[in-house]
Amino acid sequence: MTDRLYESDGYMREAEATVIGIDGDGVILDRTVFYPEGGGQPGDRGMLGRFIISDTLKGEDGSPRHIIKGEKPAVGETLPLVLDWEHRYLYMMEHSAQHLVSSILFRHGIGTVAVHQGERFFTIETDSASIDDALLLSVEDEALRAVSEGHAIEQREMSHEEAEALGMRRSIKVEGRVKVVFISGLDAVACGGVHLKSTSEIGELSYYGQERIRGHVRTMWKCGPLAVSSRRENLAIVRASSALLSSEIDGIVEAIGHLAEENAELRHMVKKARRASASFEYSLHRRETEEGKAVIFHTSEEISSFEDAISETDSQEALIVDDSARFMFHGTGERFSKLREGLKAYSLRGGGRGMLYRGSLSGDISRMLKEAGELLNG
Numbered sequence: 001m002t003d004r005l006y007e008s009d010g011y012m013r014e015a016e017a018t019v020i021g022i023d024g025d026g027v028i029l030d031r032t033v034f035y036p037e038g039g040g041q042p043g044d045r046g047m048l049g050r051f052i053i054s055d056t057l058k059g060e061d062g063s064p065r066h067i068i069k070g071e072k073p074a075v076g077e078t079l080p081l082v083l084d085w086e087h088r089y090l091y092m093m094e095h096s097a098q099h100l101v102s103s104i105l106f107r108h109g110i111g112t113v114a115v116h117q118g119e120r121f122f123t124i125e126t127d128s129a130s131i132d133d134a135l136l137l138s139v140e141d142e143a144l145r146a147v148s149e150g151h152a153i154e155q156r157e158m159s160h161e162e163a164e165a166l167g168m169r170r171s172i173k174v175e176g177r178v179k180v181v182f183i184s185g186l187d188a189v190a191c192g193g194v195h196l197k198s199t200s201e202i203g204e205l206s207y208y209g210q211e212r213i214r215g216h217v218r219t220m221w222k223c224g225p226l227a228v229s230s231r232r233e234n235l236a237i238v239r240a241s242s243a244l245l246s247s248e249i250d251g252i253v254e255a256i257g258h259l260a261e262e263n264a265e266l267r268h269m270v271k272k273a274r275r276a277s278a279s280f281e282y283s284l285h286r287r288e289t290e291e292g293k294a295v296i297f298h299t300s301e302e303i304s305s306f307e308d309a310i311s312e313t314d315s316q317e318a319l320i321v322d323d324s325a326r327f328m329f330h331g332t333g334e335r336f337s338k339l340r341e342g343l344k345a346y347s348l349r350g351g352g353r354g355m356l357y358r359g360s361l362s363g364d365i366s367r368m369l370k371e372a373g374e375l376l377n378g
C-alpha cells in the first residue's frame with residue numbers, strides 16, 4: 001500500500017520514493033505526491049529520477065499507478081519524485097473553483113450531476129433542463145465575491161455519522177470514514193481530491209457558456225490563468241475585428257450585420273449574372289446545333305448556372321459538362337439511361353427527376369463529349 005502524501009498536504013511537490021512494484025506500465029511506489037485520475041480530475045505528471053511519468057491512475061487497491069512507458073526503474077530503487085506542479089496546480093484550482101460554483105448553484109436550487117476539469121475549462125453538469133444565462137452570471141458574481149473574500153478551504157476526516165449529520169449537498173458515496181472538504185462559511189461536501197487552501201488562490205473566474213447534454217444543462221467555467229488568457233484572447237479578437245471592420249469596438253456587431261446583408265445582396269447579384277451569362281452561352285451553342293440534335297458542350301461556367309437555360313426549352317436534349325467534371329443532362333429518363341450505359345468508361349454518378357439530371361463523371365471530358373455526341377446524335 002502506498003503512503004499517499006497528497007492526502008495530508010496537496011502542496012507537496014517532491015519526495016524520495018522507492019519502487020515497490022511494477023504492474024504493466026504502472027510503477028507502484030512506497031510513497032507518492034502524485035494524485036491519480038479520479039473525480040473528474042486528471043492524473044498527475046512529472047518525473048521519477050530520469051523516468052517520465054505521463055499519467056497517474058488509480059490501482060485496484062487504491063495505490064496510484066505511475067505510468068512510465070518503455071524502460072522502467074527496478075523494484076527496490078529509490079529515486080526523487082518530482083511533480084509537474086503547473087499541471088497539478090491548475091487542476092487543483094479548477095477542482096476548488098468547481099466546489100465553489102457547485103455550492104452556489106445548489107443555493108439556487110441547482111444540483112451537480114457530474115464534473116470535469118479540462119485543459120481549457122471545467123464543466124459542471126447540472127440536474128436542470130434549462131438555466132438562464134442571467135442566473136449563471138449572477139452565480140459568477142457570487143463566486144467572484146467568495147474569491148475576493150478568501151474563504152479557507154480544508155479537508156477533515158470524520159466518521160460516516162458525523163459526515164451524515166452535516167446534511168451536505170451531495171450524498172456520501174464511500175463506506176467507513178469520510179473526507180469532507182469545507183469552504184469556510186459556504187460549503188461542505190465529501191471529496192477525496194486535492195484542493196487549494198483558500199478561494200483567493202482561484203484569482204479570476206468566469207462563466208464561459210452552457211450546452212445541453214442528456215437532457216441537462218452542462219455549464220462551462222474558466223478560472224485562474226485559463227480565465228486570464230481567455231480574457232486576453234477575446235480582447236485581441238475584438239481589437240483585430242474592430243480594425244478589419246474600421247469600426248469602434250461597440251459598433252462591431254452592427255458592422256458585421258451590414259456586411260452580412262451586403263454579402264447576401266452581392267451573392268444574389270452574382271448568381272443572377274452567372275445565370276444570364278450561362279443562358280447566353282447556351283443560346284450560342286443551341287444556334288450552332290442542327291435542328292433535332294442534342295446541344296452538347298463543355299463550359300468553364302459553374303454547371304448549376306445552366307439550370308434555367310437548360311430547362312426553359314422542354315423538348316431540347318442537352319448535355320453540358322463543366323471544368324470540375326460535373327454535368328447536367330436535359331432529356332428523358334430513358335435517354336439518360338442510354339447515356340449512362342454507353343459511357344460506362346466515364347462512370348457517370350448522379351440522377352434526377354423529370355427531364356433534368358445532374359451528377360459528376362471522371363475521365364477525359366472532351367473525349368467523353370465526343371462519344372456522347374455519337375450516342376445521342378449519331
Ligand SMILES: [Zn+2]
Nearest residue numbers: 095181191193
Ligand atoms: Zn474536491
